[in-house]
Amino acid sequence: MTRCVWDGLIGQERVVSHLRGAAESGTVAHAYLFVGPTGAGKKSAARALACALFCDDGGCGSCGDCRRVRAGSHPDLHVFAPEGVTYVVGQIRDIVRDVHLRPAEASRKVYIIEGADRFNDASASAFLKTLEEPPADVVMVLIAREFEDVLPTIASRCRIVRFAPVPPSVARALVMERSGAGEAEAQAALAASDGVIPRAIEFLGSPGRRNARLTILGILKRLAVMDGHDVLIAARELLGAVRAPVEEMKSAQAEEVERVREFLSRGVMSDLEKRQKRELTAREREGVTEIMSVTESWVRDCLVMARGAAELVDNADAADATAEVARVLSTPAALRALDAVGRARQCMAYNVSPQLAVEAMLFDIQEVLRCPR
Numbered sequence: 001m002t003r004c005v006w007d008g009l010i011g012q013e014r015v016v017s018h019l020r021g022a023a024e025s026g027t028v029a030h031a032y033l034f035v036g037p038t039g040a041g042k043k044s045a046a047r048a049l050a051c052a053l054f055c056d057d058g059g060c061g062s063c064g065d066c067r068r069v070r071a072g073s074h075p076d077l078h079v080f081a082p083e084g085v086t087y088v089v090g091q092i093r094d095i096v097r098d099v100h101l102r103p104a105e106a107s108r109k110v111y112i113i114e115g116a117d118r119f120n121d122a123s124a125s126a127f128l129k130t131l132e133e134p135p136a137d138v139v140m141v142l143i144a145r146e147f148e149d150v151l152p153t154i155a156s157r158c159r160i161v162r163f164a165p166v167p168p169s170v171a172r173a174l175v176m177e178r179s180g181a182g183e184a185e186a187q188a189a190l191a192a193s194d195g196v197i198p199r200a201i202e203f204l205g206s207p208g209r210r211n212a213r214l215t216i217l218g219i220l221k222r223l224a225v226m227d228g229h230d231v232l233i234a235a236r237e238l239l240g241a242v243r244a245p246v247e248e249m250k251s252a253q254a255e256e257v258e259r260v261r262e263f264l265s266r267g268v269m270s271d272l273e274k275r276q277k278r279e280l281t282a283r284e285r286e287g288v289t290e291i292m293s294v295t296e297s298w299v300r301d302c303l304v305m306a307r308g309a310a311e312l313v314d315n316a317d318a319a320d321a322t323a324e325v326a327r328v329l330s331t332p333a334a335l336r337a338l339d340a341v342g343r344a345r346q347c348m349a350y351n352v353s354p355q356l357a358v359e360a361m362l363f364d365i366q367e368v369l370r371c372p373r
Contacts, residue, residue: 036163
């Protein structure tokens with residue numbers, strides 16, 4: 001049975017009621033700020049709203065418009081993320097110029113602005129007038145984890161929608177239902193995807209991403225006995241592994257372009273190609289983030305096993321190696337390893353080379369494994 005686009009927002013009944021009611025009654029705000037924890041479904045809700053606005057049946061989930069929104073290929077859905085630590089003025093000016101172009105197909109355009117907490121004063125100033133008074137055919141959805149981290153000048157111009165955390169057991173059951181995976185596989189996928197349900201389902205459907213996870217776990221298992229050269233080679237191997245799924249995505253994009261090329265104008269094709277390039281960049285960064293997420297979940301597994309809570313591990317298929325580390329790992333040492341992952345994530349946010357960020361993380365964790373007290 002075909003699912004309505006709103007059915008995918010588990011545990012967010014209040015949000016669904018509000019957004020669906022606004023779409024059906026024609027009272028959608030010009031700008032929203034979605035706030036809530038990672039994995040709560042903020043981006044999925046933004047896409048569902050786009051479906052509801054583009055689809056003749058209010059977001060049926062099966063028509064061409066809904067399918068293209070979900071695939072990220074609808075020409076009137078625009079998704080942006082900061083290109084660096086913060087949004088820069090040049091990127092915001094590009095967004096503002098795009099906002100004032102007419103929709104390509106639908107009667108409206110939807111903009112999803114990720115990282116709404118990463119505006120600085122200059123980029124916010126360049127964006128405020130457009131955010132406050134966008135064209136009548138534009139809806140903007142800004143996304144952030146914490147309301148308090150968003151500049152007041154940005155937040156005050158948006159309708160705030162708060163998302164509740166999804167209980168881990170509910171997230172795991174949903175991933176199992178929609179992917180056909182077993183409980184252990186679903187848990188590992190959620191750990192690799194920072195608890196984001198759609199990403200976990202995509203993860204399970206990608207042989208390249210699943211193989212990359214196994215590569216990460218294999219390197220962590222051997223890390224303590226590697227020499228410095230081996231660690232550098234391992235970092236390169238990890239980055240090569242996470243780039244393989246990017247090639248899968250690139251092939252799918254090429255097929256999409258060939259399928260629609262004859263139906264779209266040169267300008268719309270150019271926009272589609274730019275969007276696809278942004279998506280490839282985002283997928284590659286997501287792959288590097290998965291290295292860190294899997295590493296973080298493995299360290300947490302070592303810690304919970306050291307504390308006698310083996311039932312809480314995320315990576316059951318690596319339990320033997322984890323138990324070996326857990327026998328000698330102290331809590332302070334585990335926390336040092338988790339800090340190493342946190343520093344690597346911060347490096348990525350500051351546009352440090354992924355190679356350098358991963359190398360530094362591996363060396364820091366190796367030091368912990370060699371001195372686990």
